[in-house]
Amino acid sequence: MKRSPVPNLILDPVRESLISSSGALLVREVVRVAGLERGLCQSLSSWRPGRARHDPGKVLLDVATAVALGGDCLADVAAVRAQPEVFGHVASDPTVSRVFAALAADADNAVAAIRQVHARARAAVWARRRPLAGTAGKRAGGQVVVDLDATLVTAHSEKEGAEPTHKKTFGFAPMCAFVDHGEHGTGETLAIELRPGKASPWNSADHIAILDAALAQLPEHERGQVLVRADTGAASKAFLHRITDLGLEYSIGFAAHDTVKAAIEAIPEQAWRAAVDGDGEARDGAQVADLTAWMPTPFRETYRSAHHKWPSGMRVIARRERPHPGAQLRLTDHNGWRITCFATNTKGPGWTLAALEVRHRQRARCEDRIRCLKDTGLRNLPFHDYAKNRIWVEVVTLAADLLAWTQTLAFDQTEPARRWEPKRLRFRILTVAGRIIRTGRRRRLRLPRDWPWNQLIDTGWHTLHTA
Structure with missing residues (x-):
C-alpha cells in the first residue's frame, strides 16, 4: 500500500486571519485608478436614504467585485464582506437587497447614471494605457x-x-x-x-x-x-x-x-x-x-x-x-x-x-x-423582477470590465496573462491566499512563498500602485 504524500493531515478547528482573495488587491487598485468608487458614490447619491450607513455606489461596486471574483448572486458578496482589510466595510445582505430594490424602482435613471460613471472610468483607463495597438x-x-x-x-x-x-x-x-x-x-x-x-x-x-x-x-x-x-x-x-x-x-x-x-x-x-x-x-x-x-x-x-x-x-x-x-x-x-x-x-x-x-x-x-x-454573472439572472435584473446586468458589465482593465493596466502587451480568460485569471492571480501582518506602522500583505505566479502579481501591483 502506498503511503499518503501528506501523511496525518487533518482539519484544525482553529481559524487563522487570512485573505482568501489576495490577488484582488490588483482589482482594488484598478478601481482607484479609474475613479470608479468615487464616481458611483456621487452618481447614485440620490438613491441613498438620509440616515443610511452604506452608500449605494459602494454597495454596487462590492457586488461587482464579488461577481468579478466568480460570484453569481447577491449572497456571494459575503466573500467580499469577509475580507474587510482589502475591500473595506461591506453592507449586509438585507442592505444590499434594499439598494437593488431602490435602484430598480427607477431603473431607467439608475442605469443611465451607472453607465455615465462607467464611461468616465473607461476614459480614465484608456488615458492611462490604451488597450489597442496603434494610434x-x-x-x-x-x-x-x-x-x-x-x-x-x-x-x-x-x-x-x-x-x-x-x-x-x-x-x-x-x-x-x-x-x-x-x-x-x-x-x-x-x-x-x-x-x-x-x-x-x-x-x-x-x-x-x-x-x-x-x-x-x-x-x-x-x-x-x-x-x-x-x-x-x-x-x-x-x-x-x-x-x-x-x-x-x-x-x-x-x-x-x-x-x-x-x-x-x-x-x-x-x-x-x-x-x-x-x-x-x-x-x-x-x-x-x-x-x-x-x-x-x-x-x-x-x-x-x-x-x-x-x-x-x-x-x-x-x-x-x-x-x-x-x-x-x-x-x-x-x-x-x-x-x-x-x-x-x-x-x-x-x-x-x-x-x-x-x-x-x-x-x-x-x-x-x-x-x-x-462565466462572470450572466449565466443566470438571479432576480424575479425584470428591473432588478437590468441592474444586475449593469453589475455584470462592471465586473467584466474590472477584469479586463486589470489585465490592460497591470500587464504589458507581450505578457500572456493579458489574454487569460476570467477562469484562469481568478485561479492564478485573484484567489491566491495571503496573510496581513503589521510592522513598522504599516500593514503588509504576504503571499505564499512558492506560488507559481507571484512574479505576475508583484509586477501588476508595482505597475498599478505607481499610478
Whole structure:
C-alpha cells in the first residue's frame, strides 16, 4: 500500500486571519485608478436614504467585485464582506437587497447614471494605457472594433420577461456590445441591453439602440474611427444606414438569399481570389470574391427614398470553401462549395478582399467574450423582477470590465496573462491566499512563498500602485 504524500493531515478547528482573495488587491487598485468608487458614490447619491450607513455606489461596486471574483448572486458578496482589510466595510445582505430594490424602482435613471460613471472610468483607463495597438483614429491597429451580438440566457424558473426563445429555450435574449482588443488582449464589455426571451436577433431597432449605447461608452476622441462588426442578424437597411450616417465603417454578415445565389451563378471563375488565414498565409480550399457587380437589378434599383435601399458604397463579399467531412450542404451552397457572405463599406489601400475577409472572420472572438460574460454573472439572472435584473446586468458589465482593465493596466502587451480568460485569471492571480501582518506602522500583505505566479502579481501591483 502506498503511503499518503501528506501523511496525518487533518482539519484544525482553529481559524487563522487570512485573505482568501489576495490577488484582488490588483482589482482594488484598478478601481482607484479609474475613479470608479468615487464616481458611483456621487452618481447614485440620490438613491441613498438620509440616515443610511452604506452608500449605494459602494454597495454596487462590492457586488461587482464579488461577481468579478466568480460570484453569481447577491449572497456571494459575503466573500467580499469577509475580507474587510482589502475591500473595506461591506453592507449586509438585507442592505444590499434594499439598494437593488431602490435602484430598480427607477431603473431607467439608475442605469443611465451607472453607465455615465462607467464611461468616465473607461476614459480614465484608456488615458492611462490604451488597450489597442496603434494610434487612435488610424486604421493601422488604432481603429476601434465594436462587435455586436445577441445571446440567450436560460431561466430555470418563471421570471418577469422570461419567455420561449427562437432556439426553443426559455429565458432572456440580451444584446451585447464589445470592444475587441485584438490579438494582444481580451476585450471590454461596452453595453448589455436586457431583452425578453422572444426578442428577435434581427430587430434593427435593438441593434441601433445597442450601437448608440456602445458608442456613448467610448472616449469621445475614439468615436470617429470605429468599425462595427456583427452577424447576419444585423444586416438590415435601417441599421446599415445608421452606421453610414454616423460616418463609421461596418463588416456585417449578409444572408445568402436569392440575390446572392444569382450572383454566385453569374460571377466568372477568374473573379475568385485565394483566401488567407490570420497570419497572412494562403488558406487551403478557401476563396473570396466581390459579388457587388453581379448582384441582380433589384439589389441596385432606385427606391422612393435613400433609406429604402441598401446604403451607397456597400460591397457584398463572399467566401467559398469546401465543407469539412461529414458537413451537410445548404440550399444556398453552390457546386459543393460552402458559401458565406458579408457586407462592408471599407475601401482604401491595403484592404484586399482576403484582408477584409480575415477581418470579418475575427468577429468570432465575440463568442469568446460572451462565454466569458456567462462565466462572470450572466449565466443566470438571479432576480424575479425584470428591473432588478437590468441592474444586475449593469453589475455584470462592471465586473467584466474590472477584469479586463486589470489585465490592460497591470500587464504589458507581450505578457500572456493579458489574454487569460476570467477562469484562469481568478485561479492564478485573484484567489491566491495571503496573510496581513503589521510592522513598522504599516500593514503588509504576504503571499505564499512558492506560488507559481507571484512574479505576475508583484509586477501588476508595482505597475498599478505607481499610478
